[in-house]
Amino acid sequence: xxxxxxxxxxxxxxxxxxxxxxxxxxxxxxxxxxxxxxxxxxxxxxxxxxxxxxxxxxxxxxxxxxxxxxxxxxxxxxxxxxxxxxxxxxxxxxxxxxxxxxxxxxxxxxxxxxxxxxxxxxxxxxxxxxxxxxxxxxxxxxxxxxxxxxxxxxxxxxxxxxxxxxxxxxxxxxxxxxxxxxxxxxxxxxxxxxxxxxxxxxxxxxxxxxxxxxxxxxxxxxxxxxxxxxxxxxxxxxxxxxxxxxxxxxxxxxxxxxxxxxxxxxxxxxxxxxxxxxxxxxxxxxxxxxxxxxxxxxxxxxxxxxxxxxxxxxxxxxxxxxxxxxxx
Amino acid sequence: xxxxxxxxxxxxxxxxxxxxxxxxxxxxxxxxxxxxxxxxxxxxxxxxxxxxxxxxxxxxxxxxxxxxxxxxxxxxxxxxxxxxxxxxxxxxxxxxxxxxxxxxxxxxxxxxxxxxxxxxxxxxxxxxxxxxxxxxxxxxxxxxxxxxxxxxxxxxxxxxxxxxxxxxxxxxxxxxxxxxxxxxxxxxxxxxxxxxxxxxxxxxxxxxxxxxxxxxxxxxxxxxxxxxxxxxxxxxxxxxxxxxxxxxxxxxxxxxxxxxxxxxxxxxxxxxxxxxxxxxxxxxxxxxxxxxxxxxxxxxxxxxxxxxxxxxxxxxxxxxxxxxxxxx
Numbered sequence: 001x002x003x004x005x006x007x008x009x010x011x012x013x014x015x016x017x018x019x020x021x022x023x024x025x026x027x028x029x030x031x032x033x034x035x036x037x038x039x040x041x042x043x044x045x046x047x048x049x050x051x052x053x054x055x056x057x058x059x060x061x062x063x064x065x066x067x068x069x070x071x072x073x074x075x076x077x078x079x080x081x082x083x084x085x086x087x088x089x090x091x092x093x094x095x096x097x098x099x100x101x102x103x104x105x106x107x108x109x110x111x112x113x114x115x116x117x118x119x120x121x122x123x124x125x126x127x128x129x130x131x132x133x134x135x136x137x138x139x140x141x142x143x144x145x146x147x148x149x150x151x152x153x154x155x156x157x158x159x160x161x162x163x164x165x166x167x168x169x170x171x172x173x174x175x176x177x178x179x180x181x182x183x184x185x186x187x188x189x190x191x192x193x194x195x196x197x198x199x200x201x202x203x204x205x206x207x208x209x210x211x212x213x214x215x216x217x218x219x220x221x222x223x224x225x226x227x228x229x230x231x232x233x234x235x236x237x238x239x240x241x242x243x244x245x246x247x248x249x250x251x252x253x254x255x256x257x258x259x260x261x262x263x264x265x266x267x268x269x270x271x272x273x274x275x276x277x278x279x280x281x282x283x284x285x286x287x288x289x290x291x292x293x294x295x296x297x298x299x300x301x302x303x304x305x306x307x308x309x310x311x312x313x314x315x316x317x318x319x320x321x322x323x324x325x326x327x328x
Numbered sequence: 329x330x331x332x333x334x335x336x337x338x339x340x341x342x343x344x345x346x347x348x349x350x351x352x353x354x355x356x357x358x359x360x361x362x363x364x365x366x367x368x369x370x371x372x373x374x375x376x377x378x379x380x381x382x383x384x385x386x387x388x389x390x391x392x393x394x395x396x397x398x399x400x401x402x403x404x405x406x407x408x409x410x411x412x413x414x415x416x417x418x419x420x421x422x423x424x425x426x427x428x429x430x431x432x433x434x435x436x437x438x439x440x441x442x443x444x445x446x447x448x449x450x451x452x453x454x455x456x457x458x459x460x461x462x463x464x465x466x467x468x469x470x471x472x473x474x475x476x477x478x479x480x481x482x483x484x485x486x487x488x489x490x491x492x493x494x495x496x497x498x499x500x501x502x503x504x505x506x507x508x509x510x511x512x513x514x515x516x517x518x519x520x521x522x523x524x525x526x527x528x529x530x531x532x533x534x535x536x537x538x539x540x541x542x543x544x545x546x547x548x549x550x551x552x553x554x555x556x557x558x559x560x561x562x563x564x565x566x567x568x569x570x571x572x573x574x575x576x577x578x579x580x581x582x583x584x585x586x587x588x589x590x591x592x593x594x595x596x597x598x599x600x601x602x603x604x605x606x607x608x609x610x611x612x613x614x615x616x617x618x619x620x621x622x623x624x625x626x627x628x629x630x631x632x633x634x635x636x637x638x639x640x641x642x643x644x645x646x647x648x649x650x651x652x653x654x655x656x
Contacts, residue, residue, distance in 0.1 A: 080447035119408035119584030187515020256447030
């Protein structure tokens with residue numbers, strides 16, 4: 001099942017069921033007004049949405065209309081919890097190496113996570129709005145899951161049943177604000193502006209065998225200004241699965257329905273697969289050439305993030321964003 | 329005006345208007361079902377709630393009933409953004425001094441903030457649920473404001489108009505998990521379990537001249553196991569006002585209606601006023617005696633946090649929590 005939220009009907013948008021091929025959609029006001037409302041009562045509501053999705057795919061849904069990703073907000077235009085992991089530890093190791101720092105061995109055994117702003121999750125075609133190019137505007141292409149209610153102290157084995165939906169993410173980062181913030185010890189805040197999400201969120205069964213062991217085994221394709229930037233395999237070099245991440249974040253507290261848990265920037269040891277953020281490419285350039293030559297994003301630059309299935313069809317629709325300066 | 333959310337009617341509770349003396353309340357289903365719904369359309373809804381509050385205080389409200397803080401959830405049982413500052417820099421300086429570390433001078437000029445879990449905000453009488461006493465369970469008594477929509481790049485001068493409500497906070501911390509998390513550089517996560525809030529949230533006008541320049545000029549009274557623990561003045565030694573904190577957190581992104589911004593642990597240079605967290609008292613003990621002797625909280629211990637007005641009447645109602653072990 002694929003779900004999206006149209007940018008209409010209020011702050012939380014309007015829930016629609018989207019056909020598997022992303023061509024058509026149908027409103028479901030009699031089932032749930034918003035995706036958050038569906039997640040709040042998922043066990044009861046998901047089966048009804050599934051019936052609707054089957055009718056849509058069979059061509060028998062009344063009132064179906066053409067699906068337009070540009071009309072979409074984020075699947076959850078606002079959420080109560082958005083925690084992003086850093087599950088591709090080879091990426092962290094590379095960052096450290098580039099600046100000559102040792103990475104603690106514990107990073108291989110215990111996930112790093114940070115909590116992002118969940119009150120302003122932007123749609124797949126919304127601009128990346130920034131105050132200043134000097135902040136070092138970067139994309140971070142990732143995968144995220146949405147959970148139902150997850151009790152405190154959930155194990156990785158028990159976490160599997162709590163993954164209800166998956167999405168693609170552009171976890172926009174302001175690279176030049178990061179060193180100062182991390183030096184203060186409290187983590188990211190100003191360096192992490194609004195995060196963008198794919199047009200649709202999909203249930204794990206849509207991925208078939210590509211979703212297994214809490215990992216998504218497909219490549220994430222990223223382009224900057226229309227040029228190929230990277231397509232690493234999400235299932236390779238993912239040190240911590242989504243199940244591991246959920247166990248980590250529930251050690252001392254529960255997650256409420258609709259919590260979003262991200263993978264962190266996808267990254268493979270096989271550097272021929274390219275990168276999912278400019279910072280990684282700049283580190284590789286620095287290690288190879290002594291200095292980076294790919295600039296961070298400028299106003300007017302574009303980013304595209306997408307994932308295709310084995311038949312080359314888009315699974316989540318594409319994130320396509322243009323960088324814009326804040327209008328005051 | 330004073331507002332609360334009863335623990336009934338769903339995940340977001342049921343909004344009630346509470347009398348100034350906290351003795352009575354009235355449901356307002358015709359105005360707004362939840363506090364979040366009121367905040368989503370505050371300019372239109374607040375005046376109607378104010379009319380209701382006036383009738384309640386005049387004794388002319390129909391269907392008023394006795395107000396019971398024990399029946400309350402947090403004013404916002406879940407929120408889209410909960411960011412906590414560390415505005416009392418003397419406290420941070422003390423922490424550093426206690427472990428022989430220098431505090432960067434920048435800490436006096438730029439706020440430290442971290443983002444907390446907003447999907448599980450607990451009511452004023454809910455237990456502090458923890459997995460293990462060895463985590464070092466501590467209270468942190470604070471003040472927080474709730475904002476409406478705040479645009480990106482808001483100045484401190486413009487921030488004033490965005491403060492709609494104030495609350496008291498117990499920002500529970502797991503002290504023994506903090507060093508490991510901060511060493512990793514991504515800030516707090518496991519070390520910050522569910523945060524608790526006062527029974528009512530109040531509009532700034534309820535504070536009269538005690539609310540000025542973005543600071544609350546009254547003392548915050550804290551007791552542990554029924555014994556006085558501290559009562560520092562919130563308006564003294566607050567290096568960054570709430571207006572400064574809002575300007576800081578909106579530098580690169582906007583805040584959505586209902587965002588909660590906290591002060592961090594209240595702390596005065598005048599140590600005779602006591603402390604708002606056990607960690608601070610332990611640091612003072614260490615500096616005086618070479619070792620701490622006040623233990624962190626144990627299962628069964630209780631915490632009480634309250635603020636009185638000039639006439640000795642409770643402004644927000646009290647946070648009263650008991651520490652309990654997670655039942656598996």
